[in-house]
Amino acid sequence: MARLRTLAVHAGQHPDEATGALTTPIYQTSTFAYGGFDRGRRLFAGEEEGYVYTRVQNPTTRAFEAKLAALEGGEAAVAFASGMAAIAALVLTLLRPGDEIVYLGPLYGGTEGLFYDLVRAYGIAVTDATDRPLAEAVGPATRMIYVETPANPTLRIHDLREVARFARARGIVSVADNTFATPVLTRPLALGIDLVVHSATKYLSGHGDVVAGAVVGPRERLEPLRAEGLRHLGGVLSPFDAFLLLRGMKTLPLRMAAHAEGAMRVARFLKEHPAVRRVFYPGLEDHPGHAIAARQMDAFGGMVALDLGSEAAARAFLDGLTLFAQAVSLGDVDSLATHPYSTTHQLVDEAVRRRQGVTPGLVRLSVGLEDPEDLIEDLAQALANVPRAVAG
Ligand SMILES: Cc1ncc(COP(=O)(O)O)c(C=O)c1O
Structure with missing residues (x-):
């Protein structure tokens, strides 16, 4: 398998089928023509793969998702309009009322606000396990352990291998916010973490000109994020921003x-x-x-x-x-x-x-x-x- 620097340049990208353009073009379109009644029906029935509408999938955005997934060593990624859109879609599509999320903080203030102000209002319990053993913090309703490392803003470090081992043994989904480290410095999936979230606004873009987010992991686990997270919640990344991310991630x-x-x-x-x-x-x-x-x-x-x-x-x-x-x-x-x-x-x-x-x-x-x-x-x-x- 290619090494990280090679993946950063090449992964997810290939010459444009229509023109041979080496750099992935900005497919700045909201919709895609089916090319016929029957194909439309097949696309909507999921019998044929293809682009339908940019809220769900777009070629420029797909290239960004593929590059990030390759860098993280994940099967797939789903891109969002911001890190917060990614985290909100993740929590609201994977958890249901009565479930509990346990987190190791500190967390970015926006994530903390989302958990306490909104997620709890939907009947999902939120428990802070930052300064106590996970074994004490989790209960029968715990469905997700969420960790940020290095954590914002005090650079606290959590042991991802330990968190992953603990969560796996109990059938709990583990999620790591890898914004600060990026896949260049830490690859949480290889340490056993189930899902990685990013504010792609930060190092992935690197140039201060994009607001974006993403979730990376096994294709099957990400299905609800595309189906409900994008289709229903709608916080989709724009093709132009996906293009800027592809450019930024090469370096x-x-x-x-x-x-x-x-x-x-x-x-x-x-x-x-x-x-x-x-x-x-x-x-x-x-x-x-x-x-x-x-x-x-x-x-x-x-x-x-x-x-x-x-x-x-x-x-x-x-x-x-x-x-x-x-x-x-x-x-x-x-x-x-x-x-x-x-x-x-x-x-x-x-x-x-x-x-x-x-x-x-x-x-x-x-x-x-x-x-x-x-x-x-x-x-x-x-x-x-x-x-x-x-x-x-
Ligand atoms: C660690 C971390 N996660 C998530 C976010 C939210 O991302 P965004 O600002 O792209 O919505 C931030 C933003 O600062 C962050 O620092």
Whole structure:
């Protein structure tokens, strides 16, 4: 089988049948002519494979799905209009009222909001197992274990092999959000996880110009996601965005290597700085998840978080940055910085924020592809304005 860099360039794509175009064209069409009454009937009866309507399937989108599935080592993928559309479709099509979802957090604030505000309103129980053994958290109604690793925003690491083994033994579906690691660094399916979800908005696109999502796994398990998740819920990816993703993913392995190298240098710099109270990066030997990360990640990724001890210090630091843009999202070629406490996690319950380490002094950095020396110079000059942290 071809190696990852080769798959990133070639998987899912082939010269266009009509024209020979090497790059997959943007099939910017909502509908496809059947070419006859009887074929229409066969297509709708599922007796013949073919394109009917872009809400369900489109050739450009299919190429993106095939490339992502190949990178993740999965049989198939289903693309969605955003990461949240993918996660919502996953949960709402695979679970039913009376079922329970158990998660290992912290989770991206939007996922947490979906679970607590909407999923629960449909009669599906939500249980946080972040800080207790899974065996204690699951019950007879548990149908899904959901895990994010490295987790947003504190880079907490969960052991995917352990989660998969636990879930398999009990017939529970395991789901991993692989947005931060990408298949370049971690392949959850090979570790036994059943389904992988992505915010493709982030590293898969890589250029900050797309909002997209996907679920990857065995074809049979994904059937309800296409049949109900797309057909009924309708959060479909546009062909143009699928084209941008195909283009971005060709360089995913190269970009991830550069993100990880830059992030490691940034993390080591921050760790030595007296104004920084704590650095969260799974590549640092003193990160609590370092050993597990070293086992399940090929490198430690491009995300770094730091605690400056107070909101005032975080504000002074963020307002002093010039190369890092203050913006949400991550995984772009441009470096980004956010203050989760006052932005993405603003609406999360205070007790939950504290428990998950989303403190007023926490800043999350998405280390882009600029020269790491320039990024470190920018961080150094911004930190010069920050009141010194109290150690501990
Ligand atoms: C880990 C993770 N999962 C899911 C999402 C949601 O994806 P999207 O913004 O594409 O809807 C995000 C967004 O930041 C995220 O960071």
